Amino acid sequence: MDDGRPAKRVKLEETPTELKTEPPPASVQGIPQGEPWLEDGNVILVAQDGTGFRVFQSVLSKNSAVFREMFAASRLPTSEVVEGCSVYRLSDTGSDLHHVLQALFDSGATKLPFSSVAAMLRIGSKYLIEHLREDAIQRLRENFPNQLSLDIKARLHGTFQNGVITDLSLQDSFTVVSLAWECNVPQLLPTAYYNLAQMSMDVLISGHVDSEGRIWELSKDDLKRIAKGQAHLRRSVAAQVKFVLFMETSSACLASGVDRPCWGIICGLRELCFSLINTCLGALNPWHIWIANQKLCADCTKHFSDQSVAERTKAWSMLAKWFDLDIEWPVPATIQISAISATRTQ
Numbered sequence: 451m452d453d454g455r456p457a458k459r460v461k462l463e464e465t466p467t468e469l470k471t472e473p474p475p476a477s478v479q480g481i482p483q484g485e486p487w488l489e490d491g492n493v494i495l496v497a498q499d500g501t502g503f504r505v506f507q508s509v510l511s512k513n514s515a516v517f518r519e520m521f522a523a524s525r526l527p528t529s530e531v532v533e534g535c536s537v538y539r540l541s542d543t544g545s546d547l548h549h550v551l552q553a554l555f556d557s558g559a560t561k562l563p564f565s566s567v568a569a570m571l572r573i574g575s576k577y578l579i580e581h582l583r584e585d586a587i588q589r590l591r592e593n594f595p596n597q598l599s600l601d602i603k604a605r606l607h608g609t610f611q612n613g614v615i616t617d618l619s620l621q622d623s624f625t626v627v628s629l630a631w632e633c634n635v636p637q638l639l640p641t642a643y644y645n646l647a648q649m650s651m652d653v654l655i656s657g658h659v660d661s662e663g664r665i666w667e668l669s670k671d672d673l674k675r676i677a678k679g680q681a682h683l684r685r686s687v688a689a690q691v692k693f694v695l696f697m698e699t700s701s702a703c704l705a706s707g708v709d710r711p712c713w714g715i716i717c718g719l720r721e722l723c724f725s726l727i728n729t730c731l732g733a734l735n736p737w738h739i740w741i742a743n744q745k746l747c748a749d750c751t752k753h754f755s756d757q758s759v760a761e762r763t764k765a766w767s768m769l770a771k772w773f774d775l776d777i778e779w780p781v782p783a784t785i786q787i788s789a790i791s792a793t794r795t796q
């Protein structure tokens with residue numbers, strides 16, 4: 451830890467132009483109706499942007515101790531009432547409330563957009579709606595896994611087939627880093643920082659505007675972690691292809707001499723590998739599969755694949771440490787992700 455500050459310092463803003471192209475929603479006594487708006491609902495939650503959501507108080511109370519206490523504590527004669535419903539004005543965004551209330555009152559979707567999952571984690575954590583929080587974590591864990599796999603790149607890039615998050619992009623890692631700190635899900639951090647480490651410093655400093663117009667920016671502390679991690683990842687990629695850089699063949703290589711086929715193949719890969727070590731930080735990519743496709747002899751293929759697998763496995767096990775994260779990593783397969791607490795280096 452470098453400066454002793456918590457790592458999560460991602461700014462969240464909401465653009466004032468939200469919904470600018472939508473027709474104005476129906477409103478009741480000046481409260482625009484959001485979704486859900488249940489005609490027989492008995493409570494109206496109003497988001498920070500003024501959008502109202504009419505739902506059932508009993509369902510909120512049943513699912514959330516925070517709502518339960520809020521309703522119990524606010525039975526005052528001065529409470530705002532619209533159409534017989536008590537009105538509660540909250541600091542949450544209209545988008546977050548929309549996603550979470552849809553999940554609570556119209557559940558059953560097996561696949562959800564990232565914005566819904568993010569809202570479920572954020573609001574589920576804030577209002578102690580445990581099953582929503584857990585659902586969000588399980589979904590995120592598909593793309594930010596605890597275990598190393600051959601398809602890790604597809605998972606991290608959101609191109610994982612049949613994923614339960616429908617539209618995850620690499621840039622959503624800006625949001626995931628922030629949420630992981632905010633909602634205490636530290637085991638999402640190593641892979642989320644790894645994703646960010648694949649980006650240029652220019653992109654990292656510029657931040658990310660998500661699909662709902664929110665601006666996500668990294669803190670100085672985040673940038674330090676990423677810069678530190680990038681140096682380790684660069685060295686790991688070099689180690690995984692070093693047989694090319696050093697023009698080695700296996701000591702058991704069947705074809706000896708300077709004109710041996712393996713040596714010629716390795717010479718042919720030099721330019722690519724010199725370019726790679728300057729530009730590629732994909733230490734978790736399955737380089738051993740790439741090696742296996744180079745038509746080296748069986749001895750060389752095994753020798754260098756084994757070295758690469760060892761380096762890749764090391765990169766996975768060191769990921770948290772390389773990003774300066776004081777958390778348990780790698781996560782034992784038997785431990786639930788949400789049961790583990792982050793030790794923040796304050």
Ligand SMILES: [Zn+2]
Nearest residue numbers: 703712747750
């Ligand atoms: Zn060989």
